[in-house]
Amino acid sequence: METKVKSACETCAHFNKDGLKKLGIHTDDFDFIVALAGNPNTGKSTVFNALTGLKQHTGNWPGKTVTRAEGGFEYNTEKYKLVDLPGTYSLMSTSEDEEAARDFILFGKPDVTVIVADANRLERNLNLVLQILEITDKAVLCLNLMDEAKRNKVDIDVRTLSRDLGIPVVPTSARFNQGIPELIQTISEIASGKIVCKPHRIKNVPKNIEKAVKTLTDQIEKEFPNIPNSRWIAFRLLEGDKQIINALRTGEFL
Numbered sequence: 001m002e003t004k005v006k007s008a009c010e011t012c013a014h015f016n017k018d019g020l021k022k023l024g025i026h027t028d029d030f031d032f033i034v035a036l037a038g039n040p041n042t043g044k045s046t047v048f049n050a051l052t053g054l055k056q057h058t059g060n061w062p063g064k065t066v067t068r069a070e071g072g073f074e075y076n077t078e079k080y081k082l083v084d085l086p087g088t089y090s091l092m093s094t095s096e097d098e099e100a101a102r103d104f105i106l107f108g109k110p111d112v113t114v115i116v117a118d119a120n121r122l123e124r125n126l127n128l129v130l131q132i133l134e135i136t137d138k139a140v141l142c143l144n145l146m147d148e149a150k151r152n153k154v155d156i157d158v159r160t161l162s163r164d165l166g167i168p169v170v171p172t173s174a175r176f177n178q179g180i181p182e183l184i185q186t187i188s189e190i191a192s193g194k195i196v197c198k199p200h201r202i203k204n205v206p207k208n209i210e211k212a213v214k215t216l217t218d219q220i221e222k223e224f225p226n227i228p229n230s231r232w233i234a235f236r237l238l239e240g241d242k243q244i245i246n247a248l249r250t251g252e253f254l
């Protein structure tokens with residue numbers, strides 16, 4: 001008799017395989033919004049396709065996803081709307097793509113942000129990871145292209161990385177669907193509040209700046225009680241960020 005060898009995901013203790021339905025373009029009545037962000041060419045659209053069953057354009061050159069794509073999946077009866085953002089190296093809003101990604105993470109108020117990073121270029125990717133963690137505290141790092149990392153003998157201490165960043169880190173090889181069940185489970189646990197992230201934030205801010213930031217933060221929160229990250233916005237106001245000033249004026253944050 002033939003014995004079927006179970007894949008890692010089938011034996012995974014937490015993932016409920018029968019609880020997953022790929023919803024394609026159907027994103028009506030969603031319970032949670034999930035953003036997919038990351039550097040160009042890290043496999044965001046591959047992750048998007050694995051979760052939604054769609055066929056977003058993927059390929060081996062950067063800048064393929066130019067506008068955001070949306071799709072859905074259902075997991076354990078909750079519906080998730082997934083938004084595939086263009087790849088960017090930073091969120092400084094110096095290009096249209098960066099602005100689109102930043103605006104969505106900030107104004108789209110995703111319940112979970114999945115940051116897809118290339119495990120072979122972790123150091124370079126961390127720049128964007130840390131910028132995203134300044135804006136949102138509900139995030140998971142999807143450490144993708146692990147198959148290539150293994151081939152290149154790149155060894156990453158996932159537990160230490162997760163502890164230092166203050167968010168869950170899930171190693172994946174999205175092209176081969178490896179780690180995707182764990183990623184889905186982690187997304188659902190962040191969305192439901194079962195996992196609480198404590199992301200790494202810039203410390204050692206000079207006293208006088210800290211004081212100004214505190215004053216501004218209090219004022220912002222008084223004016224906009226449900227604002228996503230008042231401290232980050234306070235920093236942008238001190239820098240004179242025109243886009244953020246304008247967003248506060250027009251009430252785009254509400």
Ligand SMILES: Nc1nc2c(ncn2[C@@H]2O[C@H](COP(=O)(O)OP(=O)(O)OP(=O)(O)O)[C@@H](O)[C@H]2O)c(=O)[nH]1
Pocket residue numbers: 038039040041042043044045046047057058059060061062063064065066086087088144145146147148172173174175176
């Ligand atoms: N070996 C390997 N290749 C992968 C993996 N994930 C994605 N790829 C490949 O990497 C290339 C880029 O993937 P995409 O999903 O298009 O990347 P993206 O981040 O959406 O790219 P942009 O939209 O251009 O920013 C494609 O050729 C994928 O097939 C993986 O886990 N392992």
Ligand SMILES: [Mg+2]
Pocket residue numbers: 044045046057058064065087
């Ligand atoms: Mg893409």
